[in-house]
Amino acid sequence: MLPDIKIAHLRTFITVAEYGNFRRAANILCRSQPAVSLAIKQLEQLLGADLFDKQKQAQLTAFGNSFLPQAKNLYQQYQDTLTSALQIAQAKTGTVRLGVLPSVAKHFLSDIMRRFMHLHPQVELQVQDDNGDNLRNKLLGGHIDIAVSSIWQHEPDIEHRHLCSDSVGLVGIAEHPCLQEHKIDWYHISQHRLIRNGTTPLINNTLAHAFMQAPTQITNMASLEAVLSAGAGITTLPWLAFPKDNSTLQFRVLEEGSIQRRIALMKAREAHQLPATHALEAVITSLFSNAIESLGHAYLSLPIATKK
Template identity: 30%
Template sequence: MLVDNRIKFRHLVGFLEVARLRSFAKAADAIAVSQPAISKTLKELEEILGSRLFERGKSGVVLTSAGVAFLRYAGPCVQALRDGVNTLRGDDRAGGLVRVGVLSTVESQVVPEVVLRLHRQHPALVVSVATGPSAHLLAQLRVGELDLVVGRMTDSPEIRGMTFEHLYSESMALVVRPGHPLLGIAPDERGALADYPLVLPLAGTTIRQHADSFFVQAGIPQPLQRLETLSPALSRRYVLCSDALWLAPLDAVRLDIRAGELVELELGIREPGGSIGFCFNSALPLPLAAQWFCEELRQVAGELGASSIT
């Protein structure tokens, strides 16, 4: 079946920008045309397709069911054409931009290694990294402000409608500074943990659910004095300067444990911690630079993230 030759590149670009920004005015600014011009462009496209693509709602312009269906094909089509042009210009291995949401579970080891390898291969590549809770990052991913999100997020309601690729499973580790008073305690002395400050992930995050499960399995209450944060840097500094306990994703502390800067407190419990992977919005085009990132991420995860690595 032949493609209707009335559909032009400007129709597809205009459609994608309105879908991404959920506003005719913002989309018009993004592609440097007037709002009446982009409105006319989208009206032409709807007439060609014989379907209404957008509805105006209280929160902005939203896709109709026909719009959602068309988005799955229009996005990859435009991105493939752009990638082809870059390839012929000799730019396919040189530069680009990838916008990545990174959760604390992979912030310390996996993602830095991915960026290091990509920068060796692509001299002009820009990697823009956003951090924060999974709900916030997935919301940005849904509207096209990020290309992908990496970390532990399968329990987040915001992941619905997204595509998730599992990379490996990662456990939790309870760590303390060297010389901590609790090192070497017997299993029947676990109750003493409640007397020390505790560093935990923020309440309401996916990783916090696994942290809470750890204490349930240990049969001990969480200490009343807690620092709740998703920042590995803040957590590490606080633990090194105090007698606090840090229940952390193993990836965040693996190198510190190997270097002897932190010590794992052995309680005979290993919380599985859940699936680590990356998520993308299959309804939006994945830029070539983001595809490079995914390829390298799979490689690094296979080398560094497997649960058998200690």
Template identity: 25%
Template structure:
């Protein structure tokens, strides 16, 4: 059964005869007759009485509402796809890691809302692994996550680098390690830490670094909120390895100390990820371009302001 067969059937019902239906459809009468005959063969029943006007048989009468419904559903589907391709998208769903949602996304969301005021933005904070999973499952349109080797092997993923940031150490002000001039990874061997929960890219990155150094990562507590990290470390017994984006605002907190780690300096790359089909949709494409431009500008200003002055 094909759509044009259903359309031919409905055209004959509306016109009352084959000739006028053919004219309305812009085809020959023989063509529309063949379409109906093929439809009848597929259904296994006659749809019209063939003498006089095209009067529906009992089977044709029963089939009529179903044919109308199928064609209506098809028309709605066509319209929705056309609107999608022309940018008439009702919502855009984004998932991002905590630091990106807190510090990088707000200006992007504001700019996008001005350009696409009729698109409802939905933002969810997730770990990198979970964000990529829901993107692959089609539940979101864009993920802002930590880069991983998995992304390079997935053909359907479109990956746009956004920025790199240093992983630094957050300590309570009275912690013994604050007295050392230069901190290395060996200083954290067996040191009790608060870490991100499993499934967060930063947790995996830190664990891999400890493994490479032949050191033990003492995970005393797991969290998934940046504000919770700050509160726990302030209690005075635990330290945490966190991104510089978050730690920059804690420089004036007298109860906390931010220190860099050496040998080596650990960094992570943050990327924007969508899929090859979604990037063709105008609102999604525009969001991706905005994110790249705004974050690039932000990072340039950030490094200029943090650079030492002569």
């Protein structure tokens, strides 16, 4: 069994060896000279060999000279390990893996990154954008730490904090017959060529079940936008996912049977989070509250409990 050598023993030995004087070492260590001498004696007993020449007190023995670089390396490792642990505990270092919906990333990611990197410049932030199903699987698989995603259904293994909601509306060219109607509902929509997309599961268990039986599905947003712009069909999208810079397309919320997408901050229920992850959660929660109010659009809303 190895001897129980304490870090204080090593520090005392290194200090005496470097200064070549027990009294000076005692001053540096803010200890009495007898306490320093006792620590050296204890270390020698634990090692089973003298570190200093008994006739020339502060002069190292051959064993002491051999042990000194090893003691320094061990003490440096201790300092480095403790410093790293403290920095991680104080959210000064570490790695955080964030998953985010593309529509959320488009509007909020730059502000999230800017604020978090300003507050925690030494923390590595890894971002993955993906659809809601994949983000869920990545959370449960431990591939990301937290996600900003849609709440589609109850997930017993995932905790979530509601951040905001945006309206799901009909999207197509302005000239499309369905969008020309004074009032539109899901029955009228079902009579036209429908295109499913990555957000279509949002309308599960709603009056929009006809969308689930549409024969066409396009999951890539750029391809979907091109097809819609050509007038080849209509689809549904949440407001934040709607390409607002495309003047060809129009967004209409249904007068009857309207649907809201709930966006939440999510994490696996059993996961143990680093302090840096909690710091990112705080940044995201604060930013959403302020950003949604500043956008002030009728198709966006905060949870009732967070409204100012």
